[in-house]
Amino acid sequence: MAGLRPHPDLPMVSQDPRDPAFIQNPYPFYRKLRALGPLVWWTEYDRAMATTQAAVSTVLRHPGMGREVPPDRRPQVTPPLEPFYAVERHSLLELEPPQHTRIRRIAMQGFGRASLARMAPEVSRISDALIDAFPSGPFDVLEAYARPLPALVVTRFFGLADDMAAQLQAWSNDMVAMYQARRNPEIEHAAGVAAAEFRDFLAEVISERRKKPGDDFLSEILSLESKGVGLSSDELISTVILLLNAGHEATVHSLGNAVARLADHPDRGLVLEPGQIEGTVEECLRFDPPLHMFSRYVYKPVDIEGVTFHAGDEIGCLLASASRDDAVWPDGDRFDPLRARRQHLAFGSGIHVCIGASLARLEMQIALPILFARCPGLKVTEPPQFADAYHFHGYERLVVEVRPANPSST
16 A cells, blocks of 8 residues: 555565556566565555565464454445445455454355366266357357356356346456555446446345245355354345355466466376376366465564565565466476475465365366367467456467367367
């Protein structure tokens, strides 16, 4: 936030997050930051940034820091943005214990093994159906596969009709744009409208689901109300919006980045085999994560890497920098799906670790092998360009050419 005083003990760095060269390849800048130390002051953001795996992990897990905005740091909400911040006020992502603990415990019951097992064949069917519809000649695999697949998966996960997927995707895109470096009044207006429409739609769905439960996440969470441990309507709506937004945005970028990385990998067949696919997905997430920066507010004096921070300070966690840290992954700028697996931070860490990470991993572990098994000749035909959407990191378009090897059996 503008107006904060640079920390006197930190090296100062400058980098416009909307600079085209940075957007296309931020990793040389991250390497420069790590060489300066585990903590730096990024002038364009007016805040300290944790750069290494150890420093980022410490900040994410520290009990003296959190996501909830301190009262004196909360933005002044204009009427057009009131619907957006009304959703945010009850969002799991923006709360701390005890509210966070209660809501997350309830929400996690919808991500049990049975729920994921139920979704696995759905992911396979959706993947095959999308590949069946691939056009001949060059096409954007993001539009044909990486974007619709997570939208359809999360739509079915919540027991919604497939024809709602495009609308959910549009609402999600408008709301998530609020977290990008390119935020402007037009984006804010669109986010407010999307939040209001999203909220009203879910309120109606929840009302209907109470009358007629199904076999889905919403019905499972609503069933807890009879046990006295349910969520309020506002909490449930905010939780569902968070899961839809975060689950869709992160998985789209993760899939697209992975497809680009694996398209010309010499050992693609090996790294996509059943015994290796889990490691390949983790390496894809480590090497080019979908979210590059996540912040924490300091609630009481804390010491991080020998530097003291005070209540009200904000520390950014450069997840993508941490995931290239040579101290943890030797030659971290090299993509190697066969390297020894270690815990990365692509989905965060601590109490705010991504609640939908298990579903995102499931989608990638199923969708990537199906894509390349049915399309062994898939090739990227145009140099891909990353979208101007920092702190998110995903391609704007990914043009490929492919002739499916065989029709699906579904």
